[in-house]
Amino acid sequence: MSNSTVVLRAYRDGLHLIIRPHLSITEVEAAIQQEISRMNRSLTGASVQIDLKSPTLKKEEIESLSFKLQETYDLTVRNVEIADEPVAPPIAAAPTTHVISPTTDIRNHQNSEPSRIVPHTIRSGQTEECPQGSLIIYGDVNSGGEVRAGGDIVVLGTLRGKALAGMNGRVSAVIIAMDFEPLHLQIGDYVKNSPVSQEPRGCLKIARIGAEDAITVEKFVKS
């Protein structure tokens, strides 16, 4: 994931451009450019709704943003929705109001931590754990098996059992697997039961806490 400050999502009513709070207009524009270049299909002629998570952008800024989206990407803004409650700044945030800021991407939040490699499939009844670092499994995690890590979890196979990343409350942790058929995913305090991923089998997928403040599973995109 290159950048989670701005996320483009397809919903039933069309595309939404979700903009996290506490960003300057320059940050937002840079993030939009990254997010759109990340998409591998053309957005030409599409319409988007802008979801602003807090009213930190000025009215003129939003107008100029809409204009730029039209000019640069041929994207029509059909609606702008602004969450009316201001959100507390991320520094003071309790674990529940975390923000995945540009500096906490998945590469650098675990610099010096040890990670542990398990060179085989985790079978039913088996548990593997790495409380201080990340866990890498060369195989599957089968139904009835469990993996837990303080950092990330990477499964080079199918995740069918239970996975708990960020076990000490670190909500920026992610779970990456070849295929997701898990019974139970947990990142920090966020829990998701039996998520189904729309992505095809055999391509890496990533679970993390997304812009909607819930665990999402999507195709893994290199940063």
Added chain:
Amino acid sequence: MGRVIVVTSGKGGVGKTTSTANLGTALALLDNSVVAVDADVGLRNLDIVMGLESRVVYTSMDVIEKQCELKKALVKDRRVDGLMVLPASQKNNKDDIQPEQMKAICDKLRTMNDFVLVDSPAGIERGFRNASAGADEAIVVTTPDVSAIRDADRIIGLLQNAEIEPINLIINRFSPQLVGNGSMMDQADVLDILNIDLIGVVPEDSGVITSTNRGIPLVYEEGSPSAQAYMRIARRLTGQRIPIPNLENKGLFSNLVNWFTKKR
């Protein structure tokens, strides 16, 4: 020196005893000397499935308690030479035997025979530990349903921890019709989860129940597909490379395609 193979499953009722009786008979029909050991102490039924119930005099418990010689406790099969059964005591329970005692029995039996097949009870407790204590290899039996597969997975983990190797898989009660209409897992799905070598697939067959009731192992019914499946498994155990027919797709060509699957 013979091979000691434990036949086990985790989940109950998936066909361990049926498989032990049929593989024992099939191996003996292929001129091997075989002892089938009933390790299901307290719930013995290998002797019944093999039609030898009336011949049981001593059990492994008597051997352990030194009431009789091991040789004297072995029951000779009535149909094929080279096949014997070591019955389990019906009046004791699994905790009355120690894993080391079972291992000692298996070690003695392997000096006199080509194959020692141990019919394990269901579960992961003492009974399983007794049955696997003397084994070098394992055959895990599963039916193609999620609960049996999860239990098989659990057992495979325990066998691997005990460094029992190879571990081969039999998929029993397989129904091409049910796979065809999407209500049963196919072979690939089962292997994808369990990730061990497949040694055979035995179809669902009502003949299994009639043969159990008559006390004549199925392998004598030469026309039966499940009998043929057990014969092929026995040949594979002796090292012959025989393809596993693809029951899912009964085309002449596809039958030839699915060679002995190596998956690791």
